Amino acid sequence: MNPRRRTLLLGAAAAALARPALASDWPSRPIRLVVPFAAGGPTDFIARLLATPLSQALGQPVVIENRPGASGNLGAQNVLDGEADGYTLLHNTVGMQAVNPLMYPQARFQPARDFVPIATTAAMPNVLVVHPARLPVKSLADLVRLGKNSANGLTYATFGAGTSPHIYGALLQKAAGFRAVAVPYKGSSPALTDVMAGQVDFVFDSFTTCIGQIQGGKLRPLAITASQRSPLLPDVPTLKEAGYPDVDLKYWFSLQAPAQTPKAVVERLRAAAASAVNDPGYIAALRARGAEPMATRPAELVAFVRNDAQRWTSVARGLGIRPE
CATH class of the missing domain: 3.40.190.10 (Periplasmic binding protein-like II)
Incomplete structure (x- = not known):
């Protein structure tokens, strides 16, 4: 065998062994949902409403963890620093997705590259x-x-x-x-x-x-x-x-996971999130505080997040939005 090919194969095998195997009983422990803003704000409010039906759909507790700072970037980086195993998720905003890359060019991650959308959760006027x-x-x-x-x-x-x-x-x-x-x-x-x-x-x-x-x-x-x-x-x-x-840009929120999360886990998360976002109790609680339920079909989800985030980015650039 060609020495270079043998080295590549051994490297791929080692990388595969280093990744945690997907347990057939996933999820078998609580899910950590990181809110990258302080408690009490709209991102936190929606996440806490969503946690109950999402927990019911997954059969495991969904634990909210607030990690504010840098317009959401600190919490996002915290999620990426952990294992991409579906046990740590991020409640994201369109602002984090579209405007933060302009405001924080020094960030170690790119939202569109390093996260995969699981579901849109709500829109907040x-x-x-x-x-x-x-x-x-x-x-x-x-x-x-x-x-x-x-x-x-x-x-x-x-x-x-x-x-x-x-x-x-x-x-x-x-x-x-x-x-x-x-x-x-x-x-x-x-x-x-x-x-x-x-x-x-x-x-x-x-x-x-x-x-x-x-x-x-x-x-x-x-x-x-x-x-x-x-x-x-x-x-x-x-x-x-x-x-x-x-002036009427829709400000929406989304549930996201690290991009390296196994595909099977992403699909199960999307099914559970779809059930949670369409839960009547969740929808009623959102509307009671002026928020709009926002369910996007999985087949359209990635394109929607990408295209609408690009629209916000274009608007922010056109307005000359820059770091302070």
């Missing part, structure tokens, strides 16, 4: 909100008019460069032709505090984290980033209805 007394506007048209007539422009809160509040705010300025300065915060809570204190003029916040203040009259909603109005806010128009269809 953002709501454009202002303080009802501190900013004299009652509609998006009023806000745009105020922005155009303001000598210094408006201000809007973000959760950092490249986050959905930043992208939505930048898109609205571009589409409507007014100027607003982005003011970065570490999350929804401090951003909403300053909107309600009049320190910043507006914010695109996630539905789940601001619906309570809206219903309590502390915030005024002007528009939502969704394809149709929310039953929780039936009088609030979508951005498309308000005349800005190009």
Whole structure:
């Protein structure tokens, strides 16, 4: 035998022995679901709702582990640093998939290359909100008019460069032709505090984290980033209805596994996740907080994640989104 061929065959055999064999009884122990953001946010909220029906479908506990940092990159890297055996999963966002590679070019991984999608889990609209007394506007048209007539422009809160509040705010300025300065915060809570204190003029916040203040009259909603109005806010128009269809990018979440996960495990995970995402209790709990159930057929899943992430990447590049 050719010495080079013999070396290659021996190397392949050694690599195969080094990989853990797929147990026929998989899963035989709990599944760790990493949420790469702090507890209480929308990514965490959806993951915790999903954990119950997913656990029932798999016959094993699904344990949530929060590992925040670097806009989700620390948690993603933690998943990749473990075994690709189906026992550690990631709850991802379109922002992590599409915008993080622009924001963190030094990252050791590439989402599209190093992860495989298991299922889309939900879509979460953002709501454009202002303080009802501190900013004299009652509609998006009023806000745009105020922005155009303001000598210094408006201000809007973000959760950092490249986050959905930043992208939505930048898109609205571009589409409507007014100027607003982005003011970065570490999350929804401090951003909403300053909107309600009049320190910043507006914010695109996630539905789940601001619906309570809206219903309590502390915030005024002007528009939502969704394809149709929310039953929780039936009088609030979508951005498309308000005349800005190009601002309506769907912000979705997905369950993902390391790309080297055995194909048989990926297929079983996809079947279990499909069952969980279509669970009536899960869907009802999402809708009660303004989220949208989002089930994508396995045959269309990889193409959807790739194509929609590329759309977000194109938008972020067009807006000049860069690391701060």
